[in-house]
Amino acid sequence: MTANPLSFDILLHSSTGNTRLVTRYAAEALRRLGHKATLLDIQRGGRVHHSCDALIVAAPTMYFRPTYAIEEAVANLPPIREPKPAFLLATCGGMPGAHFPILAELLFHKGYVVFGAHFVVCESNYPMHRAWVEPIGPLLRLGRPVARWLNTKGNAARALTASIFLGEADPTVKDRDALENFLDDAISITRAPDFDNPPTPRSLNPRTIGTVAMGQTFQRRFASEMGPRFVESRCTGCGLCVRLCPATCLTQSEPKAVPTRQSGCTGCQSCFNHCPEGAVATKGVPAGWGQYRGPSQRMKDVFAVKAEKR
Numbered sequence: 001m002t003a004n005p006l007s008f009d010i011l012l013h014s015s016t017g018n019t020r021l022v023t024r025y026a027a028e029a030l031r032r033l034g035h036k037a038t039l040l041d042i043q044r045g046g047r048v049h050h051s052c053d054a055l056i057v058a059a060p061t062m063y064f065r066p067t068y069a070i071e072e073a074v075a076n077l078p079p080i081r082e083p084k085p086a087f088l089l090a091t092c093g094g095m096p097g098a099h100f101p102i103l104a105e106l107l108f109h110k111g112y113v114v115f116g117a118h119f120v121v122c123e124s125n126y127p128m129h130r131a132w133v134e135p136i137g138p139l140l141r142l143g144r145p146v147a148r149w150l151n152t153k154g155n156a157a158r159a160l161t162a163s164i165f166l167g168e169a170d171p172t173v174k175d176r177d178a179l180e181n182f183l184d185d186a187i188s189i190t191r192a193p194d195f196d197n198p199p200t201p202r203s204l205n206p207r208t209i210g211t212v213a214m215g216q217t218f219q220r221r222f223a224s225e226m227g228p229r230f231v232e233s234r235c236t237g238c239g240l241c242v243r244l245c246p247a248t249c250l251t252q253s254e255p256k257a258v259p260t261r262q263s264g265c266t267g268c269q270s271c272f273n274h275c276p277e278g279a280v281a282t283k284g285v286p287a288g289w290g291q292y293r294g295p296s297q298r299m300k301d302v303f304a305v306k307a308e309k310r
């Protein structure tokens with residue numbers, strides 16, 4: 001047992017499961033080291049506890065920034081009087097853009113100081129992307145050895161792999177080790193945070209000016225234009241998309257009715273990716289094309305929660 005166990009609250013948003021898988025692993029890793037880790041899934045109404053020693057905010061990157069759902073959850077956190085350390089965890093296709101700076105600033109206004117940030121490159125669940133790359137997948141088969149090599153060459157190369165060779169961007173054991181190192185750092189910083197002199201975490205620095213600028217300028221108004229259009233002939237009115245919409249902007253006039261989109265859509269494509277009938281189309285993407293069905297078996301194996309003790 002750890003002599004001085006710490007308590008981490010982990011605020012989580014995940015649309016299709018990549019971030020949930022990685023974050024559950026992170027929580028389990030903290031517990032294995034003797035600390036308390038409480039997962040607070042924003043879609044299940046999780047509330048941050050005042051008594052935690054540090055906060056971790058975990059979410060996917062969408063449109064080069066954090067999801068609007070996690071931004072809203074952070075913006076609604078009650079302010080704290082005494083500063084507390086915070087850490088950011090993201091999953092993305094390799095281009096986090098302004099994800100970390102935006103959350104760090106929001107958290108700062110609530111009284112938290114972000115001491116570290118880390119992202120795990122995962123397969124992209126962006127329909128626009130998948131719909132147009134998936135069909136040429138077989139043609140790209142010859143390039144797979146190059147993709148596998150690129151996958152070992154750091155995150156910039158990973159972004160390229162993730163963009164072109166969808167399945168090859170899965171995280172590996174190396175990514176799991178990098179996550180564990182990040183958690184080790186988070187533990188030591190939380191034990192003795194120097195609020196007067198916080199380090200500038202490397203990953204908070206702009207990675208490429210272009211993607212950071214895109215994330216800073218991308219507005220919810222534009223994202224909502226990527227919202228769903230329901231194909232009536234395919235929709236069975238099962239209501240899954242309504243239940244899973246993080247912006248709660250889909251409604252059904254009656255059970256089994258085709259959902260209607262109200263204001264507030266953030267273009268997260270959760271409805272598109274989860275529809276069991278492939279009945280959702282979005283701007284530039286026909287219904288059912290390029291749906292993301294969640295983490296691959298390979299990724300589940302890497303982040304299996306019952307991982308062996310270190």
Ligand SMILES: Cc1cc2nc3c(=O)[nH]c(=O)nc-3n(C[C@H](O)[C@H](O)[C@H](O)COP(=O)(O)O)c2cc1C
Nearest residue numbers: 014015016017018019060063064092093094095125
């Ligand atoms: C609407 C949308 C926009 C996205 N934008 C980005 C992006 O700007 N940069 C990036 O690297 N990945 C982007 N992605 C990919 C996701 O960040 C990535 O697949 C993530 O692991 C999904 O996590 P989840 O399964 O927890 O929802 C985007 C995905 C969606 C659906």
